[in-house]
Every structure is written in structure tokens, then in C-alpha cells.
Amino acid sequence: MDALITAAAQALAAGDPLGAMTRVALREDAPALALRGLAMAQLGDFPRATLLLRRAARAFGPREATARARCVVAEAEIALASRELEGSTRKLDAARATLDAHGDHANAAHARYLGIRRLLLLGRLDETERALAAATGAPLPPALLAVHELVVAGVAMRRLRAAAAHAALERAARAAQQTGIPALMAEVDAATHTLHAPAARWLASGEERLLPLRDVEALLASDTFVVDACRHAVRQRGKTVPLASRPVLFALMRQLAEAWPHDVPRDVLVARAFRARHADESYRARLRVELGRLRRALGELAEVRATGRGFALLPRRADRVGVLAWPVESAHAAVLALLGDGESWSSSALALALGRSQRSVQRALETLAAAGSAQCSGQGRARRWMTPLAPGFATTLLLPAPLSFD
Incomplete structure (x- = not known):
């Protein structure tokens, strides 16, 4: 040489x-x-x-x-x-x-x-x-x-x-x-x-604050009743109730947790879970069915009790209840989380990392680009996507499956 x-x-x-x-x-x-x-x-x-x-x-x-x-x-x-x-x-x-x-x-x-x-x-x-x-x-x-x-x-x-x-x-x-x-x-x-960096947002009793990773770890190890909106699950001291495949139950669970210790009116639960403008008798009947399923899913962790105007969450062994959410919530938060590492990604690589179809990722990228949250360069197979500016949040750490800590 x-x-x-x-x-x-x-x-x-x-x-x-x-x-x-x-x-x-x-x-x-x-x-x-x-x-x-x-x-x-x-x-x-x-x-x-x-x-x-x-x-x-x-x-x-x-x-x-x-x-x-x-x-x-x-x-x-x-x-x-x-x-x-x-x-x-x-x-x-x-x-x-x-x-x-x-x-x-x-x-x-x-x-x-x-x-x-x-x-x-x-x-x-x-x-x-x-x-x-x-x-x-x-x-x-x-x-x-x-x-x-x-x-x-x-x-x-x-x-x-x-x-x-x-x-x-x-x-x-x-x-x-x-x-x-x-x-x-x-x-x-x-x-x-x-x-x-802030890894999640904690919502409890009408207040919210950003949490770094060490605080998220301590929270999940405590007796706190946590509704995990990052992975769509309910957690309390090592016990997990997965609700990712049951979106209606999770929507009800989050609404009840955000309102705790107060109850939630039936009309509000119907609007959140079923996206209905008016809570007629058929929706109220369906709400009772879904809340029964939620009670069975929660098991010994909590009870959902009827009140005069709606329903309230009653954890059995916790004096704190809250929701662990993304620092900035978006319908395409998982895609943004990967783009937030500062590198340029192809849509196929994003689909592979998220375990989703490439077409669904492409639709998410197009939506994010229209909102100014993502930008691309190149054409065809050479096209790469990135965020215009680093978001400043460690959202990658809380990605849903397959990037789960379970």
C-alpha cells in the first residue's frame, strides 16, 4: 500500500x-x-x-x-x-x-x-x-x-x-x-x-406535566394506576391490561382516567367512544355493554361504577390515577417518533420498523407533510423523509409494539 x-x-x-x-x-x-x-x-x-x-x-x-x-x-x-x-x-x-x-x-x-x-x-x-x-x-x-x-x-x-x-x-x-x-x-x-429529554406527558386531576424517562420508569414501578396512551394499555405495578386491539374500551378507559376522581357523563362517554353527536337509547345500551366488557378486562385492578349522571373509575389498590400520553399527541405520533431521530427515512424502512403496511405509512407521511410536520427529498425509491426540525422529545422511547419494553 x-x-x-x-x-x-x-x-x-x-x-x-x-x-x-x-x-x-x-x-x-x-x-x-x-x-x-x-x-x-x-x-x-x-x-x-x-x-x-x-x-x-x-x-x-x-x-x-x-x-x-x-x-x-x-x-x-x-x-x-x-x-x-x-x-x-x-x-x-x-x-x-x-x-x-x-x-x-x-x-x-x-x-x-x-x-x-x-x-x-x-x-x-x-x-x-x-x-x-x-x-x-x-x-x-x-x-x-x-x-x-x-x-x-x-x-x-x-x-x-x-x-x-x-x-x-x-x-x-x-x-x-x-x-x-x-x-x-x-x-x-x-x-x-x-x-x-421529555419522554411522555402525564395527565392527572386536570393538570399535565412532561416527564423524562427516569420519571416514567418510576411512575410505572409505583402503585399509580396508569392508563398508557402510548401503548394503549392499563398498567399498575407490573400488571398490564393490553387494550391496543380494543379501541372502544381504551377510549372509555382514558376518558374515565382523565376525569378521576370525578365521574363522566354518559353523553361524553358516548361521544368519545362512538363519535356520536347524540346519545340516544341505542348508544346508551351499547355503552353499558362496552363498560361491562371493560370491567371484565380490568379484573381486580379497578371497578367502573355507575353514578347519577354517568360512570366513575374506582381503582382498588391505588390512590393516584392518570394518563401517560405522548409529549405531543398526533394521529401519526409513531411515524413522527422515528423521524425525530434526525435521520432521513424511506417509507419502506418506516413501515418495516413500525410493523405496518407501506401504504398506510405513506398516507401518514403525506398528512404530516401537508401539516408542515415532515418534509421529503428525492423522487421514487430515492425519496427520503425527515422532520423539518428536531422535535425535542424522546418519543422513540415510548413507541408501541414492536418497540415495546414488554
Whole structure:
């Protein structure tokens, strides 16, 4: 390897893509193409970076399997950064095996963590934890150690374990500081900001306040009767009553919880649950049926009792009742939560991460764009979506299934 290639590689490792480009910008040999691709990726031009890396992989000879595998890993990293989450990981797995077989264990570990981070973005927390456990043991260089701790923190935040997330981010910050790579340090800072940002809104007794993650964790561990509007469930000290598949029951439950300790008039419950303007006798009969179903669903957690003008919630073992809601409620809050990470997403990647159809996500994006809450760039398959400004809320931590802590 000549001196210019070595110097360019060192510049990239130190997070200096412009320094690398000045050394190899005019060269067309395979190593230079690969380094130019990496530099363009660090500068944010992902399509150009992918093209250069594919050219480099074709230019490397048949005896340079390690170099080709490194190009595949670099392309997978670009796909992760640009939120291209669909498709198979077989090429990445094959590249990792090639690197391991040829003794390039550092880049093989990097490939492994790309796969783990993809699992985290898709909300597959159990798979992410198993992959982390399998990767633990071998010593890691500071950059990969920082990535490892970022993933550990990401899982802990989605599991609502604030203390564990905080400890992992402190370890990530120390490792990132050792590398001196600005982009890595900025990623750790962004994750730390997310941890301390408001994660939910607490509505109780006519008042509301924003809660950071640690307060949400403490609330769910307490005796408080919580109606979780983020995941459509009722929670109290480890017990959960899921109502995500029963929207009428959840609408009634939320209305009763917001009014607690007072009752709710029948007309208000009918309007909230059935979206009816007038509560005639048929709607009142249906309301009684649905409230009976709600009583059976709640079991020993609470009773719904009739009053002179309506119904009231009576928790059996709690002296506090409230609703845990999104910081900013929207019909498309889950889509906004993912867009809030500051990266650009394709509609197919959003659909994959949310477990929904791509068409429903596209309709949500179009609605958000019309309201000025989202914007897009590119056309066709190259179209990417993002929020105009970071929302300032850690809504990703409270996404419904599949990003659930259950």
C-alpha cells in the first residue's frame, strides 16, 4: 500500500474526510475508490459513496477477498445511516465471515455491530440483546466499544431502564473521547440528550406535566394506576391490561382516567367512544355493554361504577390515577417518533420498523407533510423523509409494539 493510501486511511480513521479526499480525489485504482467512497459517506453524500464502493469492490482482484468484504461492510454501514433497513443481511454476514477467516477481526466485529444496530432500529429488542450477548467477550477498540455501549443504552432506554442507559452512555462517552472522532462523540451526545429529554406527558386531576424517562420508569414501578396512551394499555405495578386491539374500551378507559376522581357523563362517554353527536337509547345500551366488557378486562385492578349522571373509575389498590400520553399527541405520533431521530427515512424502512403496511405509512407521511410536520427529498425509491426540525422529545422511547419494553 502506497503512502498516499495509508495517509488517506489514517485521515478517515481520525474523522477527517476532507483530508482523505485531498490525497486520493483524482485516483481511480481500487483502494482509492474505496477510500473516496468512505470519505463521501462521512460527508453525507450516501448515493455517491455507495456507487464508489461498488466500483471499488468490482475493481479488487479475485485474490483480494478481504478488500471486497470491507467494501460490502462499508456499503452496509451507509445503508444503516440512510435507513435502508429492508432486504437481506446475507451479504453482510458473508462479508463478516470472510473477514474473520482472513484474520481481520476488527472489521468483522464492525460488521457484527452493524447487524445489531439494524435490529435495534427495527425494534427487535430480544434479538438485539441476544446478539449483544454473543458479541460480548472479545476486547474491542475504543470506536467499537463506544458503538457497543450506544446499543446497550438504546436497548435500556426502550426497556425504560434509565439508570442502566445512563451508565452505558457514560461508558460510551469515555470510549468516544478516546477515539477523538467528532461524529462518534456527537452521536453519544445526541443519545444522552434523548435520555434526558421529555419522554411522555402525564395527565392527572386536570393538570399535565412532561416527564423524562427516569420519571416514567418510576411512575410505572409505583402503585399509580396508569392508563398508557402510548401503548394503549392499563398498567399498575407490573400488571398490564393490553387494550391496543380494543379501541372502544381504551377510549372509555382514558376518558374515565382523565376525569378521576370525578365521574363522566354518559353523553361524553358516548361521544368519545362512538363519535356520536347524540346519545340516544341505542348508544346508551351499547355503552353499558362496552363498560361491562371493560370491567371484565380490568379484573381486580379497578371497578367502573355507575353514578347519577354517568360512570366513575374506582381503582382498588391505588390512590393516584392518570394518563401517560405522548409529549405531543398526533394521529401519526409513531411515524413522527422515528423521524425525530434526525435521520432521513424511506417509507419502506418506516413501515418495516413500525410493523405496518407501506401504504398506510405513506398516507401518514403525506398528512404530516401537508401539516408542515415532515418534509421529503428525492423522487421514487430515492425519496427520503425527515422532520423539518428536531422535535425535542424522546418519543422513540415510548413507541408501541414492536418497540415495546414488554
